[in-house]
Amino acid sequence: MTVDPLTPVLTKRWLSPRSWRLSTYEQLEGYTALRKALAGTPEQLVNVVKDAGLRGRGGAGFPAGVKWSFMPPNEDKPHYLVINADEGEPGTCKDIPLMMADPHSLIEGCVIAAYAMRSHHCFIYVRGEALHCLRRLTMAVREAKEAGYVGKDILGSGYDLEITVHAGAGAYICGEETALLDSLEGLRGQPRLKPPFPAAAGLYAAPTTVNNVETIASVPFIVNAGSDWFRQMGRDKSPGPKIYSISGHVEQPGQYEAPMGTTLRELLELCGGMKDGIPLKFWTPGGSSTPMFTTEHLDVPLDFEGAVEAGSILGTTAVMVFNETVSVPWAVMKWTQFYEHESCGKCTPCREGTYWLAQILERMVAGNGTASDIDTLLDVCDNIFGRSFCALGDGAVSPIQSGIKYFKDEFLALCKDNAARNERRELAGAH
């Protein structure tokens, strides 16, 4: 059986009327995978997901089945499944639409995944600003519970699962899995020192797996159609369908489901091309934390390997498209201001570094930069990248490093006006 590469999977119910209701979901194969899963053993489920090669959709791309297998086989302590629905990466808009349009696919995935990991309590940590989504998801959980898909003795299997929908308070850092766990515990959202990893001591120091919404929503399809079917989509090391959230200067921004490894050229066709025909200048493959691409990269296959080979990372497949009207230093400044605002403050490089970088960029964009500021920017980036506590610091320097890499002339041009002042820097080095 061959699959049309553009046959929707994750988004197939999105256009159905009242797609978020349980009745709609049930009519469209809803909760059939759950019955199948509960008939099997947890080990079988973990193996199916491993065989499918499902990789985490939150950005890091860690194999989901392998992650699940880290959970201890015994149940000395309660096991927890935590869903990271704190979608906050700039440009990313896939999990919230998914939960809006098809919340039951996430819930069904949660029950299957929790069963596979011997967990009896699942938490869905939703971005607090997404109030509508929270309401819809809470409603869906209630519906599922009333129908016996969640709660005690699910479908007569003897398996119990409680699902708690939790609203975050709107901090980017809480998308980092250990900061999310701290926040869920009611603590200040800051990343934890690892080890111990969540599978050993996560939520309330109990074995915990944190998965992205899209990852878990993929699970029912794998259970129903099998790992071989899943591997027919995408590429060898990054199989399966993916929701690309395309924003910016395109004719029809939105969520486009396509197999892993789709190129920007193909995606642009799907979304009607560049807006008003103004040519492409630069774009991000997976949110602002992924180094930007340019027109050179139109044919880079957007999967985990392809993006890395081309010098970026796949991230959340948040494709932000910018046309020639956009100044790169300005865009980089705006992103940097975001990271400065969202840095949690725990570690020095990210806290102080983003504060400094934002000031330099603001100064440059205001026409008060110097060529040496570009060197300072790159050196400060170097002192943050790989030195910060968590990946936020790494992400924060990506736009600057890649922006200067591809568009250094634009940064230099900003400094030209200031060249005269550049000659008299008697205050340079003053504390």
Added chain:
Amino acid sequence: MTIAPEQKSEQAPVPEGHVRLTIDGEEVIAPKGELIIRAAERIGVEVPRFCDHPLLDPAAACRQCLVEVEMNGRPMPKPQPSCAVTVAEGMVVKTQRTSAVADKAQQGVMELLLINHPLDCPICDKGGECPLQNQALAHGRADSRFVDTKRTFAKPVPISAQVLLDRERCVLCQRCTRFADEIAGDPFIDLLERGAHQQIGVGPADPTALLAQGETPSQTTGFTVNGSAHDIAVGDKQPFASYFSGNVIQICPVGALTSAAYRFRSRPFDLVSKPSVCEHCASGCAQRTDFRRGKVQRRLAGEDAAVNEEWTCDKGRFAFTYATADDRFTRPMVRDEKTGELKESSWTEALRIAADGLLAARKGKGAAVLPGGRLTVEDAYAYAKFARIALRTNDIDFRARPHSAEELDFLSSTVLGATPENGGVSYADLETAPAVLSVAFEPEEESPIVFLRLRKAARKNGTRFFQIASHTTPAVTKTFGTLLACEPGAETAAVDGLVAHAPDVAQALGKPGAVVLVGERAAVIPGLFAALHRLITATGAKLAWIPRRAGERGALEAGAVPNLLPGGRPVTDASARADIERSWGLAPGSLPESLGLDTNGIIAAAAAGQLGALVVGGVDPDDLPDPELADLALSTVDFVVSLELRPSEVTKRAHVVLPVAPAQERSGSYLNWEGRRREFDVVIERAGALPDCRVLDTLAVEMDVDLFTQTAQAAAGDLARLGPVAAPIPVPALVLDATPAPTPGPGQVKLATWRQLLDNGSLQINEPHLAATARLATARLAEQTAAALGITFGRPVTVSTRHGSVTLPVLPADLPPGVVWLPENSGPSSVRRTLRATHGSVVDIAANEGEA
């Protein structure tokens, strides 16, 4: 050290539980689990750090200690925080000394740390002893590339009366918040905001929660009664309330947290530092005293892994100004016969008058000695020897507090001679104990370092902590402990009932290494010591006595008790007396043979006019079981010699006052509760400041007796010549006090009481910042008791006896019904002086609406 490949086979074997790694080319054998930063320290490689502290859990937040690490021949892609990564077999570590990457990473972090730092070193208290300053010079750039705007904050912000916060200097290493959270368990200080706006701060005030924990809601004002409990809070911030808050000043690696008392007093390089030992409680903290121009500027916790680790409590840190009080005695005084007033005199005159008075008493009705519980071993020994050979009496007792014959039997049989070396309970034993039971002892209030160790044991080793007490105190909560609730006075029954009624507790105490702790309050609970003996016999747990005062344990060993000569030799034992007589060069038979009077006996005899003279060393009558009887005793007795630092109730009635030196101006040693010798030297040399042993030696000479205690060293040598402490005398058949416990009538309750760490004690004077952090003086009642008596929480309540009354605001606590708790000597509550009551007494109680 280089290792050629062919020598590999000859490498020293790696001991069990250790790994072999390479740091900067040097081979290191390190125990598994050791952090790279510590392993590097051991070979002399200092990696710069801020958030790292050996007694705090790793945070890896400051990123200053980044090093390159290679595992299995593959370099890790990012530099690793050496404060959080543990050693592993075959690991190769390159620090800033051998790795350009590590060096650049460290320089980069340092530059980032400094961009928002005010660099106000010239006016900063920390300048000169600042890890940021030192490490910036060693590992930082010569200049900064930062030309933009620094973050600014209002400063300083008091986070408690004694700790001031400068958020601009702060590098957010979180040592202070982690100390509060992990070590002290008082998390009233935390990170606020995020990113570059992240700051240390205190939260909004929650007076109800605060008061329920017995914490002070306001650092500046006391309790004002004008309505409900919510009216108690003053201001909208909850101060950092902790008995250990001073430690955050000491461990702050920058000048962000400064001491209100020390701020702008001195520069570190102008100070002279001397090691010292805290004189306040029996914990025995090692300290460092810093002084300048003959005046102590500050005290810091010293490092002693076996005792106080690197901590000390706020009382130990801040309460030293008593030594420089304006009213301190500098000259001897004698009472003028004509005017009846004390007047300054020469030492010669004062000593002659004192000697004459004491000799007259010795010939007549006899003299007795009350040396108090705050002496060094050497001074206590001088009192003990003075009593025996100058006054020819065994009437000496260091216990300036409620005490009992049972207690003396217990001390002589069970406590005497125990040290960590000979199997006595030590701090290390507490840390590794499977279970600890505390009876009649409130660790956080009475021996704060013991409390810290109990919390560490519970937190790190899962030690189960049980406390037999009237209600759940912060110490129980912070050790994750279990309250075994009992009425005051019913502790004996509670201990006896453990095996039958709390088998899990008895079982836990049956595990090897379990410990039972008992405090000074046990002396007022009849039969408790005997019950504890039964308990340890049944369970095999070890028993330790933790007195409240620094000198009590030493005074016991030095013979400042009515039943024992120095070295624990029974006074009634003829051969023991003969030993001492030989050693002291006395004629055989010259030591008094009969048991002496204890403190109660001495006071009663003096009050009844049966004593000719009293020698009193630093005893406050208010501490005695019956202060009024003590006053009567002092005014009835013919002759009183007082060895004192400052005026007290004794001074008013003394015939001769001989000034003595405060702790910082004398040398000697304390025995802490473990029996561990805590030696210290003179910190400040001051002409004319004499220790008690020297004053007594000279006084004895006037009486034609030689004590050989001219100096602490001489006294210690004289005591050592007596030989080791005699084997403990067997446990006597302890007799139960047959008096039935009093039963409260209508409008009456039983009184539970103990002292708080920071209270009205005379050694805490002249330190307003410290005093402001004392826990608020409040009474405590159970809800049903209050309801039955018509008492409203948050309103004042009057507790009275026929002697007097105490009025305090009352708050709820999980006390047994019919019990009120009062702080023993805090604010208006002076249980001994005003109520003449003690733990277990029956008192009257009523709402006091008149003051509302």
